[in-house]
Amino acid sequence: MSIQKKAPIGIFDSGIGGLTVVKAVMEQLPDENIIYYGDTARVPYGIKSIETVREYALQITDFLLSQDVKAVLIACNTVSAAANDEVRAYCGNIPVLDVVAAGTKAAMDAPAKSGNIGVIGTLATINSSTYDGFIHAIDPGKKIYSKACPLLVPLAEEGWTDNKISRMIVAEYLSDFKTKELDALILGCTHYPLFKEEIIRYLGGNGTRVIDSALSIAQMTRELLQDKNLLNDSGEHGAFNCFVSDKPQRFQQLAERFLGKKLHRIEISPLL
Amino acid sequence: MSIQKKAPIGIFDSGIGGLTVVKAVMEQLPDENIIYYGDTARVPYGIKSIETVREYALQITDFLLSQDVKAVLIACNTVSAAANDEVRAYCGNIPVLDVVAAGTKAAMDAPAKSGNIGVIGTLATINSSTYDGFIHAIDPGKKIYSKACPLLVPLAEEGWTDNKISRMIVAEYLSDFKTKELDALILGCTHYPLFKEEIIRYLGGNGTRVIDSALSIAQMTRELLQDKNLLNDSGEHGAFNCFVSDKPQRFQQLAERFLGKKLHRIEISPLL
Numbered sequence: 001m002s003i004q005k006k007a008p009i010g011i012f013d014s015g016i017g018g019l020t021v022v023k024a025v026m027e028q029l030p031d032e033n034i035i036y037y038g039d040t041a042r043v044p045y046g047i048k049s050i051e052t053v054r055e056y057a058l059q060i061t062d063f064l065l066s067q068d069v070k071a072v073l074i075a076c077n078t079v080s081a082a083a084n085d086e087v088r089a090y091c092g093n094i095p096v097l098d099v100v101a102a103g104t105k106a107a108m109d110a111p112a113k114s115g116n117i118g119v120i121g122t123l124a125t126i127n128s129s130t131y132d133g134f135i136h137a138i139d140p141g142k143k144i145y146s147k148a149c150p151l152l153v154p155l156a157e158e159g160w161t162d163n164k165i166s167r168m169i170v171a172e173y174l175s176d177f178k179t180k181e182l183d184a185l186i187l188g189c190t191h192y193p194l195f196k197e198e199i200i201r202y203l204g205g206n207g208t209r210v211i212d213s214a215l216s217i218a219q220m221t222r223e224l225l226q227d228k229n230l231l232n233d234s235g236e237h238g239a240f241n242c243f244v245s246d247k248p249q250r251f252q253q254l255a256e257r258f259l260g261k262k263l264h265r266i267e268i269s270p271l272l
Numbered sequence: 273m274s275i276q277k278k279a280p281i282g283i284f285d286s287g288i289g290g291l292t293v294v295k296a297v298m299e300q301l302p303d304e305n306i307i308y309y310g311d312t313a314r315v316p317y318g319i320k321s322i323e324t325v326r327e328y329a330l331q332i333t334d335f336l337l338s339q340d341v342k343a344v345l346i347a348c349n350t351v352s353a354a355a356n357d358e359v360r361a362y363c364g365n366i367p368v369l370d371v372v373a374a375g376t377k378a379a380m381d382a383p384a385k386s387g388n389i390g391v392i393g394t395l396a397t398i399n400s401s402t403y404d405g406f407i408h409a410i411d412p413g414k415k416i417y418s419k420a421c422p423l424l425v426p427l428a429e430e431g432w433t434d435n436k437i438s439r440m441i442v443a444e445y446l447s448d449f450k451t452k453e454l455d456a457l458i459l460g461c462t463h464y465p466l467f468k469e470e471i472i473r474y475l476g477g478n479g480t481r482v483i484d485s486a487l488s489i490a491q492m493t494r495e496l497l498q499d500k501n502l503l504n505d506s507g508e509h510g511a512f513n514c515f516v517s518d519k520p521q522r523f524q525q526l527a528e529r530f531l532g533k534k535l536h537r538i539e540i541s542p543l544l
Binding site: 041043047123150151153154155157158160164165168169172246250 | 313315319395422423425426427429430432436437440441444518522
């Protein structure tokens, strides 16, 4: 079966963070239809076993394929690490991109001066050494400096991304990176693009390229669809459909903050 | 079957927070044996359905009863709200205390001046109006001021309970309470005793009694065991056994911070 140009791009995450990827894709590809699935009933994935994460990832992939998507974007660091191969195999000829590979590629594209790469993420992502594996698969010579920043996710969800408290927390977490000569710093969590401006401001032109992997995966998606001649050329503005497995309190408000725009309809569609 | 004085007290929580209750019970009752169960594999309960929370709570209760406990302490706000009756029914003649009832009782014992009670807790606890129900069941005339403080749990787990950042966050959350005439402010989350000193300092002698429900439930436990003639009078110092359903990264360090002392052994015992 041939892939349709008008078909939507499917994007998924364990929760709400992947909406930063949706935002970036909307900006890069305003004509594309997008379907998002956030597994809000079962978030966070980072504390679950690899087997469970794989099972959940395939359930969501199955849902997206049932909506006839033309590409699948894994907008979740935990799934990228645990279930990348499984999702690719399940998707067959439908192309799959993931946020860890995209962020890694963008970091490796930064001009190499010191050969040092910085990575920040959740405790689960940093402890699993996900990025180390992806980076060293491309260049085993890179030296990696990692730092878990567990407060940034709840800070983003509280909406404190640009106040005195968020500035102090960013400074506390990144103080080691301010003096290190990093070629690139990967924002290894889908919540972190909300702190990008603050992080760039804090690092203060020390030459580190800050990698927003939401932006990286959106650019890779555009290139992929161009290469495969799959860009939506219908001339219509893209539609957005947002599905979640549960609708927690304050979800609408939160989702709109991550998406950077109004969200008129959220459908609840549990998976089992 | 008669209850043995030497039998342990069983204490449980969805995760690590209930160790503040263990700490308070150890201080009040140093001769008592204690068994703790933290459901670290399935935390947080606050986002799960009531049916699921009940099922999990009864699984843990069953485990504690299999260890021949002489009392069960529910050191989890979500379980107190969702499964109190179920746990009590399951325990039969073994007495059950819970952290919400204990905190509520202590708040009602504060000298009534304004008739106002403040409650802080997680989003799940505040949105469920758990404390409102317990307080109004005793005195429907009380006026309740609630505030969700979602950053305090990750702050406590990060170990930032007494630095510039934690002081600013406490001030941000409690600014409304500083000027309100509250008879009592209930710390409605088992993580919050770690911020008690900071909260008392911030409120700065405005007459509000700060209710540490870990301390309250420990005092009620002592009174209960005295009344029932069940205090351990063997003359031996109490032993502590700590069970968890999973042992996340940094658990030992975190647990010791909550417990306020070294923890020599943690057993992993999943429930299904």
